[in-house]
Amino acid sequence: MTVGRRLFVSSAIFGIAIAVAxxxxxxxxxxAILLGVMAVALVFAAxxxxxxxxxARLVGDQANASNADASGEQLAxxxxxxxxxxxxxxxxxxxxxxxxxFPILAAFGLALLLFGLFxxxxxxx
Amino acid sequence: MAARWRLFGHxxxxxxxxxxxxxxxxxAPSARHGIIEWLTSTDHKHIGILYMCTAIFYFLVAGLLxxxxxxxLSQPEMTLVGPHQYAQIFTLxxxxxxxxxxxxxxxxxxxxxxxxxxxxxxxxxxxxxAFTYWLFFFAGLTIFSGVFVNGGAAxxxxxxxxxxxxxxxxxGGGQDLWIIGLLMSSVSGILTAVNFITTIFLYRAPGMTMWxxxxxxxxxxxxxxxxxxxxxSLAAVLAMLFIDRHFGGQFFEATAGGNPVLYQHLFWFFxxxxxYIMILPFFGVISEIIPxxxxxxxxxxxxxxxxxxxIAGLSMGVWAxxxxxxxxxxxxFFAAVSFLIAVPTGVKFFNWVGTMWRGSIIFTxxxxxxxxxxLNFLIGGISGVMIASPPIDFQAKDSYFLVSxxxxxxxxxxxxxxxxxxxxxxxxxxxxxxxxxxxxxCFWLLFIGFNTTFFVMQFLGVMxxxxxxxxxxxxxxxxxxxxxxxxxxxxxxxxVLVFVWDVVTASLSREHAPDDPWGGYSLEWWTTSPPPExxxxxxxxxxxxxxxxxxxxPELARSNVS
Numbered sequence: 001m002t003v004g005r006r007l008f009v010s011s012a013i014f015g016i017a018i019a020v021a022x023x024x025x026x027x028x029x030x031x032a033i034l035l036g037v038m039a040v041a042l043v044f045a046a047x048x049x050x051x052x053x054x055x056a057r058l059v060g061d062q063a064n065a066s067n068a069d070a071s072g073e074q075l076a077x078x079x080x081x082x083x084x085x086x087x088x089x090x091x092x093x094x095x096x097x098x099x100x101x102f103p104i105l106a107a108f109g110l111a112l113l114l115f116g117l118f119x120x121x122x123x124x125x
Numbered sequence: 126m127a128a129r130w131r132l133f134g135h136x137x138x139x140x141x142x143x144x145x146x147x148x149x150x151x152x153a154p155s156a157r158h159g160i161i162e163w164l165t166s167t168d169h170k171h172i173g174i175l176y177m178c179t180a181i182f183y184f185l186v187a188g189l190l191x192x193x194x195x196x197x198l199s200q201p202e203m204t205l206v207g208p209h210q211y212a213q214i215f216t217l218x219x220x221x222x223x224x225x226x227x228x229x230x231x232x233x234x235x236x237x238x239x240x241x242x243x244x245x246x247x248x249x250x251x252x253x254x255a256f257t258y259w260l261f262f263f264a265g266l267t268i269f270s271g272v273f274v275n276g277g278a279a280x281x282x283x284x285x286x287x288x289x290x291x292x293x294x295x296x297g298g299g300q301d302l303w304i305i306g307l308l309m310s311s312v313s314g315i316l317t318a319v320n321f322i323t324t325i326f327l328y329r330a331p332g333m334t335m336w337x338x339x340x341x342x343x344x345x346x347x348x349x350x351x352x353x354x355x356x357x358s359l360a361a362v363l364a365m366l367f368i369d370r371h372f373g374g375q376f377f378e379a380t381a382g383g384n385p386v387l388y389q390h391l392f393w394f395f396x397x398x399x400x401y402i403m404i405l406p407f408f409g410v411i412s413e414i415i416p417x418x419x420x421x422x423x424x425x426x427x428x429x430x431x432x433x434x435x436i437a438g439l440s441m442g443v444w445a446x447x448x449x450x451x452x453x454x455x456x457x458f459f460a461a462v463s464f465l466i467a468v469p470t471g472v473k474f475f476n477w478v479g480t481m482w483r484g485s486i487i488f489t490x491x492x493x494x495x496x497x498x499x500l501n502f503l504i505g506g507i508s509g510v511m512i513a514s515p516p517i518d519f520q521a522k523d524s525y526f527l528v529s530x531x532x533x534x535x536x537x538x539x540x541x542x543x544x545x546x547x548x549x550x551x552x553x554x555x556x557x558x559x560x561x562x563x564x565x566x567c568f569w570l571l572f573i574g575f576n577t578t579f580f581v582m583q584f585l586g587v588m589x590x591x592x593x594x595x596x597x598x599x600x601x602x603x604x605x606x607x608x609x610x611x612x613x614x615x616x617x618x619x620x621v622l623v624f625v626w627d628v629v630t631a632s633l634s635r636e637h638a639p640d641d642p643w644g645g646y647s648l649e650w651w652t653t654s655p656p657p658e659x660x661x662x663x664x665x666x667x668x669x670x671x672x673x674x675x676x677x678x679p680e681l682a683r684s685n686v687s
Contacts, residue, residue: 011350015441018442031454034358042354045353059331059332060333062332066331067330067664067666080168081165082252082255084252085165089256089263093263093267097267100298100301100305100367
């Protein structure tokens with residue numbers, strides 16, 4: 001089992017344990033629900049680690065790997081710069097500000113948000 | 126997907142040992158320059174620098190607010206600011222220090238360091254990374270823009286308890302801006318945590334197994350896990366408060382069947398892990414600084430890593446020790462778990478002392494800050510264990526004893542570690558050395574000023590001075606102790622000015638910092654200062670948690686090959 005999996009599995013076990021311990025000692029629904037949701041989320045994350053790492057053979061996990069072991073792999077293309085992160089952040093800002101103060105602003109923010117996300121997606125291709 | 130992430134993490138290290146970035150199929154460096162480059166950059170180093178500089182800006186602003194607070198409290202019956210102004214000032218001070226300084230500084234430092242420490246060319250999701258910074262940037266503007274609206278900024282303290290923060294009591298738009306700002310910063314934090322975990326799990330260089338990660342990177346794994354568990358609770362409670370205020374919700378309105386204690390549950394379910402989100406990264410910083418200047422490997426590597434996760438786990442089960450006096454929580458459970466946290470924290474102290482033990486200690490500025498951190502944090506930690514006991518908490522609740530406690534943890538702890546980190550990594554980040562002479566002045570002024578300010582607050586708390594009062598009558602001893610605290614805050618301010626002066630002169634200096642000025646251990650000291658685009662042109666073989674030390678002193682390298 002990789003360290004990542006072990007980390008999430010042990011976190012999930014801990015989450016369940018503390019939720020149960022809390023319920024047994026406190027009988028308080030508010031806190032038990034909070035801890036319960038946390039435990040469920042951790043179980044989900046642990047499960048996901050098994051799916052996600054099914055085929056993982058990371059050179060970073062091999063204690064004796066040399067730099068040569070990583071050779072021949074193609075460098076993925078990733079953006080050097082993009083105007084869309086700041087645009088989307090600004091759109092979220094307008095959207096929330098609009099909800100609180102001025103509804104027209106929210107509509108404008110929503111439009112910019114959708115457009116920005118669309119452009120982000122286009123950029124990833 | 127699998128193919129995709131496997132591709133880019135390691136292709137950087139093509140060939141046998143030395144790889145020139147130009148020989149790979151990396152995209153050409155950005156042609157943009159100046160402000161546009163900074164606005165659109167997805168380079169983790171740019172984003173880290175932006176995070177840290179913004180955080181320091183808010184530190185200076187929040188520090189000025191603190192000086193106003195101390196001026197107002199320096200004498201009984203002062204009238205420098207009125208009660209409502211005072212409430213706004215301490216709310217902005219707390220909010221800015223926590224959400225706009227300590228947490229973002231930690232995230233910025235991690236942004237800069239994690240890819241360097243694990244030998245990766247960038248973060249896993251560079252554009253998401255840029256997005257989180259800009260979201261945080263607008264969050265800060267939103268919170269502070271409350272100053273300009275009718276009724277002023279939020280004035281409900283950094284935890285904005287309902288029903289005080291409900292619309293019928295806090296009518297001004299400042300409270301709304303505060304809610305929106307924090308909502309944005311919590312989303313930003315969650316996305317950053319996802320990015321950190323993905324990067325650390327999948328982008329490690331060949332041979333950089335999880336058990337060879339530098340301690341700082343390990344602490345960021347624990348911090349990211351905590352963020353993922355705690356921040357959604359903050360986002361939820363803020364959204365609920367917003368619905369209460371604007372869309373007719375009644376979550377926290379007792380008269381309509383809501384439950385104000387639910388606000389406290391949800392807030393502190395985030396709020397207490399938040400304290401550890403603000404300290405775990407700096408445990409990592411200290412664990413990086415101490416071994417380098419003790420000229421020894423870290424003592425008890427595994428213990429340090431496991432204690433970080435023990436702290437993270439236990440911190441999820443202590444939230445209601447902030448609610449002992451509500452009378453509706455099980456004090457025994459929360460007191461017991463709170464006491465337990467002292468054990469893994471003690472393990473960390475034991476390991477740091479064990480690292481220094483019989484080491485050849487060099488008292489550079491970062492090392493002084495690390496030792497100052499340990500002394501201050503010890504006081505904060507022990508007063509924390511005291512008030513984790515419900516009978517003591519009933520007495521100390523909302524008194525200056527509490528104010529002293531959390532300032533020892535966050536000011537004496539996190540802040541000192543932040544200064545240590547700046548003095549340690551400034552040459553790597555900017556390629557310039559900060560002055561050792563000025564650095565020592567800065568340390569001693571801060572250390573003396575800090576303890577002068579906050580030590581006396583413990584006595585004020587025991588004498589019964591409540592927190593968040595804007596003035597007080599001339600009771601015996603109160604005026605003098607408050608005056609001492611105010612003088613201490615001025616000494617700290619001078620220390621911060623020395624630091625600012627140091628940064629300005631170092632930035633203007635033409636001398637270049639060496640790549641590895643301290644004889645560092647982890648991979649960031651292998652590359653140039655500042656690091657090139659995509660970080661590395663070569664990587665040493667990684668066979669222990671000190672790859673750079675092993676490469677430079679092969680005769681002393683610990684053979685860790687299994």
